[in-house]
Amino acid sequence: DAGVTQSPTHLIKTRGQQVTLRCSPISGHKSVSWYQQVLGQGPQFIFQYYEKEERGRGNFPDRFSARQFPNYSSELNVNALLLGDSALYLCASSWGTAEGQPQHFGDGTRLSIL
């Protein structure tokens, strides 16, 4: 079975632009979470979605938004890009929202802002 897939793998943008990152969860998984991993740090929670509804949000500005589609895939959108948005963006899926479930991670999208 395919794991979590993310696209694109790499992306270069300039300040002020907008970007959309995509994620397809493992088949059967209904929950998708997004994380930002700045170089040299651990992942920081951005959003969790379940059944197309936002179920959790981290401490990120409103420039960050996301949505989940009926097929459980998800998009992360970032507006008005800043140099500090340069990071590896990770998507993770899990079967449901029961606490304590481990998450399955994709290989991420590396976003570079010039």
Added chain:
Amino acid sequence: AQSVTQLGSHVSVSEGALVLLRCNYSSSVPPYLFWYVQYPNQGLQLLLKYTTGATLVKGINGFEAEFKKSETSFHLTKPSAHMSDAAEYFCAVTPMGGGFKTIFGAGTRLFVKA
């Protein structure tokens, strides 16, 4: 607020030596605890998890971790290091009864010397 502290950003061991990676969390209620491994240019892979029950948890690749409530610790060990264990290791917690946000430590990079 929950936090995770990983002692030592870098740990170096010789091949065949004991691996010990330290993790402490701050919480009045024991959370769900996880260890993930990240190889270069890849996402995170679950090594092991603690939810309830036995406090000594065995994971993949010969790793294990022990939950000690009195010390709020969840240290990761492996009796004999292998060259393939060289990677970044992340300790993570998910609050019990408090939502779906997973908090990661800053990570410990493990170097294995031949």
